[in-house]
Structures are given as C-alpha cells and as structure tokens.
C-alpha cells in the first residue's frame with residue numbers, strides 16, 4: 203500500500219501505521235459494478251442478520267436511550283454479556299467486563315495499555331493483520347510464529363524468542379477458527395502458552411470473535427477456563443460475527459485493574475459505545491434470542507463449509523490444499539502442483555474481472571508472505587452461489603497459468 207507523503211509534521215507513530223491491507227482489497231471490491239461472488243469479507247450475509255428483531259427493539263422506548271452512557275457500558279448489556287460468557291463456560295463478573303466499540307477497539311485498548319515502543323509481540327503467521335496493525339500503531343515490534351492444523355505452533359516459541367534475543371510482552375492469538383486459517387489451537391498448546399506467558403512475564407491477548415460458532419467437534423477450553431482469573435489473559439470479544447458487524451459492539455473480559463485503566467483510555471477515545479445499539483443488543487439477549495440465532499447460524503455454516511470444500515475439491519483437485527475448520531467463517535487455501543507458482547495478489551484483479559473475490563494470502567502477514575495462498579469466506583454465499591464463484595475462480599486461474 204502506498205502512503206501519501208505530507209509536508210505536515212506527523213507523529214513518529216504514523217510511520218508504523220500500516221493501514222488495513224485486508225480493507226484495501228475490499229475497497230477495490232466495493233468499487234466494482236458487475237456481479238461478484240463474495241468470498242472476501244468476513245461478514246455474515248444480510249439474510250443471516252436478525253434485522254426484524256433489531257428494528258423492533260431499536261424502536262422500543264427507554265428513557266435515557268439517547269444520552270451519554272457509562273464508559274464501561276450499559277449495565278443491562280454487561281449483565282447479559284456476563285450471562286452469555288457463563289453459557290459459554292466462562293465465569294466472569296461485571297467488574298471484569300468493558301463494552302467496546304467492536305473487537306477492534308478491544309484490541310486497540312489492550313495494546314495501548316500493554317505496549318511501549320519497541321516491545322515485542324508474538325503474532326501468528328498468517329494472522330488478522332488489522333489486529334497487529336493496532337500493535338504496530340503503538341510502535342511495537344512483531345515476530346511471527348507459524349500455524350499448523352492445531353493453531354499456533356507454541357512449541358516453536360522458545361526458539362523464536364531466543365532468536366529475537368528478548369522475551370515478548372504480549373502474545374496475540376486467535377485461538378478458535380483462526381482468521382484466516384480456520385484452525386483451532388489444541389488444548390496442549392493452550393496449556394503450554396499459559397506456562398510460557400508466566401515464564402516471560404507476558405500477556406496473552408486472546409482474540410476470539412468466532413468461538414461461539416463451532417459447528418463440529420468439541421469445544422477446546424478457553425485460556426480463561428484453564429486458568430480462571432489469570433490477569434495475564436485478556437479476552438477480546440465481539441458481536442460482529444454472531445450478530446452483525448455494523449452494530450460495532452464488543453467487549454473485553456479482563457483483570458479488574460486493567461479494566462480500570464481501559465475505562466480511562468476509552469473515555470479519552472469515544473466516551474462510550476453507542477447507547478441505543480448497546481441497549482438493543484441487551485434487549486435481544488434478554489429476550490433469549492441469541493442462543494436460537496447461534497443454533498441456526500451453526501447449521502448454516504456447517505453446510506456452507508462442507509459445500510465450499512466439496513466444490514473446491516471438485517474444481518481444483520490436488521492443485522490445492524485446504525484447512526478443514528470446525529467453526530467460524532474461513533478456509534485457508536494453499537496452491538500447489540501446477541498452481542504452486544501462482545501469485546494470488548496478481549490473480550486478484552483477474553478474479554475480480556471474472557466476478558469472484560477472495561483475500562490474497564499476503565494480506566495476512568506483516569512480512570507479506572503467503573503469496574501462493576488465499577482466504578475464502580464460506581459464510582456469506584449459498585452453495586449455489588459458491589459453485590458459480592469457484593467456477594469463476596477456476597476461469598481466472600486458467601487465464602493466469604495459460605502458456
């Protein structure tokens with residue numbers, strides 16, 4: 203991405219602001235006028251958003267709905283989030299919860315409170331680069347840990363850290379149905395990561411927007427379940443993927459001392475998260491609608507994941523390998539064989555012209571690796587649309603590899 207130069211004297215931290223590589227692909231996508239099958243954005247499709255309930259609840263009268271709210275969040279929503287966390291198996295209390303303006307603000311707050319310039323952050327490779335963008339904006343340095351089918355390869359961390367020559371202050375992980383790989387960190391690795399965080403005096407930033415969207419297999423206990431009340435675990439959560447991203451409502455579940463500072467920091471950012479939206483989400487939860495909605499989503503996403511894998515395999519056979527996520531939104535596709543040399547960034551505009559969009563692999567690593575991989579979101583499209591999209595992808599690939 204090119205950054206415009208300016209004669210204005212900007213803060214040194216602007217030099218480490220990377221902007222969103224993911225969003226620049228989606229901005230290009232948004233400017234297209236022809237029909238495009240969208241495997242790019244990690245967002246639920248319109249038909250999976252309970253808009254009728256939202257409209258009804260937003261219209262309900264409640265005094266103070268349009269006033270400023272408490273920075274930590276509306277008490278009704280905090281109570282509902284506590285109950286929801288409990289249903290997911292995580293004991294918490296209102297003193298640990300802070301409502302945020304989406305998961306991004308949770309990440310921004312966490313990194314703002316934890317990182318000084320030059321501090322080291324371990325990140326997964328590939329990872330959600332918008333997340334590490336927040337750490338970089340506080341002038342942190344990132345080091346990459348590889349990911350396999352069981353999530354971050356935590357056993358490799360001692361060597362990686364030894365090579366870096368100093369201990370990390372933060373370990374940033376997306377443990378469930380990781381964005382972009384779809385993989386889930388195994389129990390043994392979670393336990394080892396907790397031990398390493400202790401040894402290094404580091405904090406685990408546990409970014410988990412997708413954990414409630416498990417459609418196959420058994421839940422793996424969260425860090426907070428393995429080590430209840432551990433102040434080294436910062437849980438960042440959001441309603442974006444389980445309700446709707448435009449709500450911009452999320453939460454963090456943290457040690458009360460950190461929460462107190464986070465409230466101060468949030469006060470200086472946006473005073474409070476939108477009050478009408480918070481109350482609408484609180485009412486949605488208090489009417490008991492979320493659990494039924496999640497059950498529906500899980501069924502739809504299971505079917506869509508299976509369809510995507512089936513269609514990709516039928517189309518590309520051994521020329522691709524794919525992850526097999528048990529939840530969430532994403533498949534990570536690596537090109538091999540006859541397609542091994544294909545560059546998914548160069549393929550992207552060709553695919554757009556053919557009417558299909560995905561996110562190229564290099565968008566998911568600060569180092570720009572993964573040129574022969576791509577992320578596919580299976581959550582947005584019906585199986586019929588997917589078949590069209592994959593056929594268009596194959597046409598784009600053929601155009602690129604044709605002699």
Ligand code: PMP
Nearest residue numbers: 244304305306330376381440442
């Ligand atoms: N973390 C991860 C891993 C995500 O995938 C996303 C959204 N794509 C976020 C955080 C940000 O969530 P929100 O949209 O609620 O800010």
